[in-house]
Amino acid sequence: MSPAIETAGLSKTFGETRALNGVDLFVRRGMVYGLLGPNGAGKTTMIRILATLIRPGGGSARVLGHDIVKEAAAVRAKVSLTGQFASVDEDLTGHENLVLVARLLGFSWRDAKARARELLRAFDLEDAARRQVRTYSGGMRRRLDIAASLVARPELLFLDEPTTGLDPRSRNQVWDIVRAIAGEGTTVLLTTQYLEEADRLAERLAVIDHGRLIAEGTSRELKASIGGRTVHLRVSDPARRDEARALLAETLGHDVHDGHEPTLLAVQCADDEHVPRVLTALTARGIAIAELALAQPSLDDVFFALTGRPAEERPTEEAA
Amino acid sequence: MTELAFRTATTVARIRPPSALSATLTLGWRALLKIKHVPFQLFDVTVFPIMMTLMFTYLFGGALAGSTQAYLQYLLPGIVVQTVLFLTVYTGVGLNTDIQKGLFDRFRSLPIWQPAPIVGALLGDLFRYSLAAVVVLIVGLILGFRPEAGPVGVVLAVLLMLVFASAMSWPWIIVGFLVRQPESVMTTSFLLFPMTFVSDIFVDPRTMPAWLQSVVAVNPVTHLARASRGLMHGSVQLFDIAVVFAASVVVTAIFAPIAMRLYYKER
Ligand SMILES: Nc1ncnc2c1ncn2[C@@H]1O[C@H](COP(=O)(O)OP(=O)(O)OP(=O)(O)O)[C@@H](O)[C@H]1O
Numbered sequence A: 001m002s003p004a005i006e007t008a009g010l011s012k013t014f015g016e017t018r019a020l021n022g023v024d025l026f027v028r029r030g031m032v033y034g035l036l037g038p039n040g041a042g043k044t045t046m047i048r049i050l051a052t053l054i055r056p057g058g059g060s061a062r063v064l065g066h067d068i069v070k071e072a073a074a075v076r077a078k079v080s081l082t083g084q085f086a087s088v089d090e091d092l093t094g095h096e097n098l099v100l101v102a103r104l105l106g107f108s109w110r111d112a113k114a115r116a117r118e119l120l121r122a123f124d125l126e127d128a129a130r131r132q133v134r135t136y137s138g139g140m141r142r143r144l145d146i147a148a149s150l151v152a153r154p155e156l157l158f159l160d161e162p163t164t165g166l167d168p169r170s171r172n173q174v175w176d177i178v179r180a181i182a183g184e185g186t187t188v189l190l191t192t193q194y195l196e197e198a199d200r201l202a203e204r205l206a207v208i209d210h211g212r213l214i215a216e217g218t219s220r221e222l223k224a225s226i227g228g229r230t231v232h233l234r235v236s237d238p239a240r241r242d243e244a245r246a247l248l249a250e251t252l253g254h255d256v257h258d259g260h261e262p263t264l265l266a267v268q269c270a271d272d273e274h275v276p277r278v279l280t281a282l283t284a285r286g287i288a289i290a291e292l293a294l295a296q297p298s299l300d301d302v303f304f305a306l307t308g309r310p311a312e313e314r315p316t317e318e319a320a
Numbered sequence B: 001m002t003e004l005a006f007r008t009a010t011t012v013a014r015i016r017p018p019s020a021l022s023a024t025l026t027l028g029w030r031a032l033l034k035i036k037h038v039p040f041q042l043f044d045v046t047v048f049p050i051m052m053t054l055m056f057t058y059l060f061g062g063a064l065a066g067s068t069q070a071y072l073q074y075l076l077p078g079i080v081v082q083t084v085l086f087l088t089v090y091t092g093v094g095l096n097t098d099i100q101k102g103l104f105d106r107f108r109s110l111p112i113w114q115p116a117p118i119v120g121a122l123l124g125d126l127f128r129y130s131l132a133a134v135v136v137l138i139v140g141l142i143l144g145f146r147p148e149a150g151p152v153g154v155v156l157a158v159l160l161m162l163v164f165a166s167a168m169s170w171p172w173i174i175v176g177f178l179v180r181q182p183e184s185v186m187t188t189s190f191l192l193f194p195m196t197f198v199s200d201i202f203v204d205p206r207t208m209p210a211w212l213q214s215v216v217a218v219n220p221v222t223h224l225a226r227a228s229r230g231l232m233h234g235s236v237q238l239f240d241i242a243v244v245f246a247a248s249v250v251v252t253a254i255f256a257p258i259a260m261r262l263y264y265k266e267r
């Protein structure tokens, strides 16, 4: 069977901006695949091209076996897209929004209403079904938006940053939904800025930066390539951070980079046994530690490991 | 919970894409729902014409036509025209809102006849125009407007307005595609002021300077207002109706293709 997604040298330029720069991506059917990247990396551009909303500038792509340019209609009939910003009609109720989509997919009025009710129940929106969407919370809106993408079961679902801006509870709900969708055999391509999210949901992931694919693999492979876990360390005296950084780099034998705040350091520990060594070294030198936390590497850590620089934010013009 | 519901969903077999007509009507239905949920929008836009009616009738009516009642008979059909024309801006506003909210992305990714979202919105707008016309007509009747040709004449006049208004919606659709915010569409609507004022909606152009008279004479709004008055009072000139139709065809022929090109162009 053809793969869910296969791209070769996919590129897209907006004016001067190279949003995508020769991306080769391969996604098997039936998996949740994560596209990880900071603001402006090209995630949305990638998804919009694959969903046939915009044309690629160069390269080629096949989605579910169909060429995205020559067979756009065939692709459209099999995929569904939940964009980065909820695309539901604020003036309509949740129920009406779903009926609208169902009708536009060719459901009869009766089936459309039945399907809308079914989805509202599944997404825990029954109580709000008859309320205008403008009264919904961010999490409810997201769920409705995803529900709208599932009216006809797509073979491939694109989710663009499905949890950005949601509180932890709503985020968990969305995660459950994504797992349930995948459990039904739908391939899911989701973009995210959080390694944790990709780690929890995605079987494999690709890291993109400045329109280029800079790493690909399972999250275990990716984290291994970064080197285990990260110790986030706060020194009491910001003046001694440079000293601490140099000391730790020497102790562990690899670079240590600064965190976002003047007292913060992020230290990769390939081995848990390295953690006490970090502590010992600092105490021996008399550098006071204000705070210490052991964490999964963040996107920043991944970027630092892969590119040698933090994932800086590009000035993003609001894309129309 | 979710899992169960997704499974039941499998019973819904893949369905055939809707016909162009069905997709358009469904999107028209959406426009009606919006009117239902946000009815105030409609009354908002009739406040201005009603104010104009009151001001012109009672301030200038006597001076312009001998009596306020005589002037109201002259003015009201033109005011309905003005109301409907001002509403055409909202076609562009609504469209722009849909684009900004990402709704058009969703529509475009559905297997529907691609112009359906635009044509559907236009259908809904026609209904909105009719409702607004009815509101203004009712206020007119209360004030003492008496159409001599009766309800049939009034209905025909409103239908003629709908023809011209649907043509005039296209330029606003284009504006809706080009600007970044719905508010910007609204700001461009000032263009409608010269278009409706430099016509014979408010006064007989005979007392205007000659150059202005010639502008008024070529303004299709003049012919629409004249035809509407004629239809409502039973003295219509076929020439005016013909001009309105011709102008509608020309405006549509110029602007609709541009609008559709912009629609297909990626954003
Ligand atoms: N329509 C457009 N016109 C001009 N530039 C664009 C357009 N769409 C995207 N870009 C630019 O292309 C680059 C990639 O944008 P894209 O939206 O794909 O990034 P992203 O990874 O989705 O970012 P974010 O996390 O902020 O959503 C950015 O520099 C952006 O400014």
Ligand SMILES: [Mg+2]
Binding pocket: A043, A044, A045, A084, A160
């Ligand atoms: Mg994006």
